[in-house]
Every structure is written in C-alpha cells, then in structure tokens.
Amino acid sequence: MTFRPNYPRVWLTFFRNSVLRELSYRGNFVIELITRMFWFVAQLVLFDIIYRHVPTIQDWTREEYFGFMATGMLINGFVEALFMPNCANFSELIRTGNLDFALLKPIDTQFLVSAERINLAMFNQVLFALALLTYSLVSTGAEITPARVITYSLLIVVGVMFFYALMIALASTSIWFGRNQGLYDFWFYITSFARYPQGIYRQSAVGEVLWFGFSFIIPVLLVVTVPSRVILAKVLEPSWQVVFLAPALTLLTLVASRRIFQWSLRNYRSASS
Template sequence: MHPHYGSVYWTFFKNSLLREMSFRGNFVITLITRAFWFVAQLALFEIIYGQVTTINDWTREQYYAFMATGMLINAIVETFFMPNCANFSELIRTGNLDFALLKPIDTQFLISFEKINIAMLGQIGLAIALLVYSIILMDQKGDLPQPIGVTEIVLYVLLIANGVAFFYSLMIILASTSIWLGRNQSLYDFWFYLTVFARYPRSIYGSGPNGDTPSNTANWTAGDVLQTSFTYVVPILLVVTIPARVLLSKAITPSWLTALAFGASIFGLIVSRWVFHRALKSYRSASS
C-alpha cells in the first residue's frame, strides 16, 4: 500500500507546529531575530539610496521588489528544506538513517520534508509585505513600465517555485555528500557563502553597458567573472533576479535567460535525485 503523501506531509506540519509551541521562547526569539535582520537590510539600502537614485538600472522601489523576491525564495527554502538537509548528517552519524530507509515511503521525500521551521513563516510574510509595499509605491509614482497583470503574477509565482527548486537541488546534493564525508558542516557554510551573491541583482556585477559582461574577455573585471560563473555555471543570479525583472516588466537580455533559469532547475532536480540515490548505495548501515 502506497502512502498518501499529502496526509504524511500534513502530519509533518502538525508535528513541527507542536514542537515549536513546546518551546515558545525560542519561537519568539527567532521571530524577533529575523525581524531585526529584515529591518537592518532595509535600513542599509535606505542609507545607500539616500546618496544615489539608482543602482545600475534599479530604483529604490524596484530594488526593494528584488530584495523581497530574494528574501521570499530564501525564506521558503529555510522554512521547508534547511532543517532537514542540515539534519541529514546527524541521521547518518547516529544510525537513524536506517529507520528512514525501512519506512514504506520515498526516502528523499522523508529526508526533505520531515521537519518544518514554523518560525520562518514570519519571514515569508515580511518578504511578501515588502513586495506589495514596493509595488504600491511604484504604482503611486508611475514607475511601473506597465500595469502588473495576471500573466506577470502567474509567471512570477512559477519563477519563485523555480528558484526554490534550484536551491533545494543544490542543498540536497550538498546533504548527500554527508554519506561519503561523514560530516559536512563546511559544505553548508559554503552554501551560505555562495548564496550571498544572490542577494544582489545580476546586472550590478557586469562592467559592460546595462550591466552585461564585455564581449572581449580581456576587459573583464572580477565582477564579470562572478556574473558569468553565477549565470551559466551555478545560475544562482538567474533564479533570483529574473522573477523580479519579469514581475516589473524590466528587460531581460538575452531573452533566453528565462528559459535557462527553468532548465537549470529541472537539470538540478534530476542531478540531485541521482546524487542522492547514488549516495544511498554507498551508505553502510549502523548495524553492519
């Protein structure tokens, strides 16, 4: 008999909620900490935009929409996936992975969704609030190139899901290496360092016109190298920048970068699934 995955996930959610409510003090502290970080980010860019009117081609309100997009993707990942991927190496160390493998459910589903960081739902709410606020300001100032319609909203939601899928695939690949390495805390540090670059729009890294890289590589700067690496090798800049540009009807050059963002996430999910199962074949049970 195959399990009903919706019911299983609902059970995971209820268990996570009960766990959070059992430690209300920690729950409240997490909410306050994340709210402080959110306010600090806004304050930083308020200071910056007090000195300039645009950063590359991003006005203050447009940048806030981009910031909200990045926060939203990151908050979803940290809410639903980070606790589980971070716990994977502990399952291996303690031998509890044996019990996960014996359960009549897809192991990757169980490993990926068992724990939910309920406190991070507040960060999702803050990101959505910032996004709505920035759009309202742009509408009042007449800075929207065109009204945001159903098409832009639907495509934006799909691109957010695409960004979440890409970061999830990256995390599950890193988590899978725990089977070979035993503990991989340094790899999680690497993941955080890597995603720092996605906090800023893709165009600010390019030294060419409109934030692109010069056609002559001899004229490239360090920013151009970063932009190319995080666009075509590990496309973290695409999966965060493109949703914001699509929602705001800002030009995407070249236009096929949107298709590349979708393709990168699909490819990432396929590779992460393969790496996960490959790693499981190398796993040695605690009882062996």
C-alpha cells in the same frame, strides 16, 4: 496489492508535528521571530542609507531594489522553512544510525529526510517579503497583470527548487564526510551572490566571469533576478529567453541532485554493518 504512500497526507502529518513542536518551545519560537524581524529591518535600513547617496544602483532604483530584495527573501524564506532544518539534520541521521529507520520505511527516502521538519518561524520572513514586495509594486507603479503574477509565482517555485537541489546535493556528501558543516558554509557563500542583481557583477573582467558562471552554470543569479524583473516589468537581461533558461537549468540541477542522493545511499553503510 502494491502499497502507495499518500505523500500529501504524510506531509500534513509532518506539518502538524512541527506545529506541536513549536508550541512546546514557545520562547524559542518568539526569539526566532524577533531575530528575523531585526535582520529584515537591518537590511532595509542599510540599503535605504545607500540610496540616500545614489539615485540608482546599476538600473535599479530604491523602490525597485526593494522588490528585488523581497523576491530573494521570499525564496530564502520558503527554502529555510521547508528544507533547511531537514538537510542540516541529515548528517545527524547518519551519525546516530537513524537513517536506517528512514530507509526501512515504505516511502521515498529523499522525501522523508527532506520534509520531516518545518521551521514555522521562517514563514514570518515570507510575510515580511510579501509586504515589502507590495510596497515596491505600489511605489514603482508597475502594471500588475494575471500573466505576470502567474509567471512570477512559477519562477519563485523554480528558485525554491533550485536552492533545494543544491542543498540536498551538498547534504548527501555527509555519507562520506560524516559532518559537512564546511559544505553548508559553502552553500551560504554561493547563495550570497544572489543577494545582488545580476547586472551589478558586469563591471570588470572578474565580474564578467562571476556573472557568466553564476548565471549559466550555477544559476543562482537567474533564479532571483529574473522573477524580480518580471514582476517589476523591467527589461530582461541578456534577453527574454532567460525566463525559460532558469527553469531548464533548475530541472537539470534537480535531476543531478536526485542522482547524487541515490548514489550516496548506495554507498551508505548502516549503523548495524
């Protein structure tokens, strides 16, 4: 009989191990919670100060922008909780030779190296983001319908999957470079564009190039702006078709990242070789 691993059961085992790890280092866990809380408050204070001087930024009011900010925090919270610790540790698996043990296990290697560790402290950011989103929706009076909530939730999943695909593709380069800290810095630089609404960039010729490149080539702007506009009942730009464009481009990115990961493993030289 062919062995088939139970992926949900394996993931739950990883989750339990992560809980035990966090309980073993409670001080570090508390410090991370405080750090994320400070960062969250600092972002709110910064944009609250800005909106005291201007009524809107592009077409975003203060309360609507907080909804956009909450969406970005929600996506980043899931990415950094579920995938960031593992992708950051991938180069260490190569350096120490522990990737050999992952390759020998009867389970998909990408799943194994992507899900082994979970940063539970980052779920604190998810809760903060949900609270801020609730405040934004109540303040703006946006109509909440089941269809809109389902669409928003699916687009959040799309955003998480896009950032994961980008991250695992960059992590795969560790096969050749050994340590790829510079590429992780590149990932943060790219994703920093998603901290601001898509339309803000369309103010100059350079901004138009950034808007097009990060909307339709590397869609970092779409995966945050589109769900924000959907849940806040704002008009989608440039048209309603971007609701389908973001998932399509994310699917292509996932396929490409899978190919890159498998190609990198074929070029891997084990510690024993």
